Amino acid sequence: MLSLDEKKIRKGKPIGLPYQGSKKKISKKIIEIIKQNFGTDKPIYDIFGGGGAITAECILNGLEVYYNDLDKDITNAFERVISQDREWIKTLIISREEFFEIKAKESKTTDDFLKLLVNSFGNNKLRYLYNKEISDLKYNLAKEIIEKHDVFSGYKQTETYKRSIEKYKQLEQLQRLQQLQRLQQLQQLDEVKATNKSYHTFSDVSGAVLYLDPPYEGSYQESYINSFDSQEFYNWAFEMAKNNIVIISSYKISDERFEAVYSFEKARSTYQSGSSDNGKNEKLFMVKNS
Numbered sequence: 001m002l003s004l005d006e007k008k009i010r011k012g013k014p015i016g017l018p019y020q021g022s023k024k025k026i027s028k029k030i031i032e033i034i035k036q037n038f039g040t041d042k043p044i045y046d047i048f049g050g051g052g053a054i055t056a057e058c059i060l061n062g063l064e065v066y067y068n069d070l071d072k073d074i075t076n077a078f079e080r081v082i083s084q085d086r087e088w089i090k091t092l093i094i095s096r097e098e099f100f101e102i103k104a105k106e107s108k109t110t111d112d113f114l115k116l117l118v119n120s121f122g123n124n125k126l127r128y129l130y131n132k133e134i135s136d137l138k139y140n141l142a143k144e145i146i147e148k149h150d151v152f153s154g155y156k157q158t159e160t161y162k163r164s165i166e167k168y169k170q171l172e173q174l175q176r177l178q179q180l181q182r183l184q185q186l187q188q189l190d191e192v193k194a195t196n197k198s199y200h201t202f203s204d205v206s207g208a209v210l211y212l213d214p215p216y217e218g219s220y221q222e223s224y225i226n227s228f229d230s231q232e233f234y235n236w237a238f239e240m241a242k243n244n245i246v247i248i249s250s251y252k253i254s255d256e257r258f259e260a261v262y263s264f265e266k267a268r269s270t271y272q273s274g275s276s277d278n279g280k281n282e283k284l285f286m287v288k289n290s
């Protein structure tokens with residue numbers, strides 16, 4: 001098992017793009033686990049980097065990191081957010097109507113991709129964030145708050161929000177803009193260079209920490225990822241572990257050569273009972289006896 005002294009975890013919010021399967025909720029812990037158990041001198045390869053939560057956390061901790069994802073749209077989006085300013089972020093919230101117009105476009109720009117990400121339910125880029133009945137109300141309210149008060153996160157204190165006829169618990173669009181703004185902290189730090197290769201291309205790497213967060217076994221994925229071959233990936237990861245520290249994020253790995261070395265406890269809700277290790281916790285896996 002790996003250890004974690006929670007007192008050492010970086011204070012402050014985690015950062016990363018709103019993205020399906022994002023590790024933002026546990027990224028601070030993951031990097032602290034790596035630091036405490038394997039030191040800070042090895043480069044970290046975030047090969048299935050997605051929305052960049054792990055890469056961002058490495059940068060904030062001053063660790064050397066390589067950010068990669070097969071999907072160029074997501075790494076472009078990450079780089080675009082960092083290279084732009086706060087004013088530009090405001091252009092990313094869109095109405096339900098605009099959402100479906102962009103979704104139908106044959107060729108999409110990086111900004112189009114970001115708009116779909118930021119304004120979709122579960123960040124799935126397919127469905128608009130809100131259902132039809134409340135879409136316009138919530139969108140118009142968010143727009144008005146930005147225009148009149150120029151805030152993302154403090155929106156509940158604004159007159160516009162307090163006066164809104166119906167009280168909405170959350171304005172998710174503003175919360176997501178806030179997430180993008182947090183990502184812009186990286187502007188002052190190291191430049192992030194992304195690559196868009198398949199994991200196989202990293203076969204020659206040695207003496208590094210490979211943090212691997214592949215599409216989950218048997219889960220629904222978008223078209224081309226559909227063909228993700230988990231067994232082939234485990235064979236590769238097993239080989240790579242001979243010359244590297246290989247850490248895989250997953251709920252469950254069916255390959256017996258790997259074992260869970262850390263389990264992230266979920267905040268338990270009152271209707272959950274019994275043992276907490278029910279295969280539903282996110283875990284870190286490594287090759288057995290490595």
Ligand SMILES: C[S@@+](CC[C@H](N)C(=O)[O-])C[C@H]1O[C@@H](n2cnc3c(N)ncnc32)[C@H](O)[C@@H]1O
Binds near residue numbers: 016021074197213
């Ligand atoms: C679970 S997500 C990673 C999420 C990421 N850790 C984050 O915090 O946002 C899995 C990622 O693997 C990428 N992917 C799928 N097949 C790949 C391959 N063969 N090589 C590299 N990346 C791949 C997908 O594009 C997707 O972004």
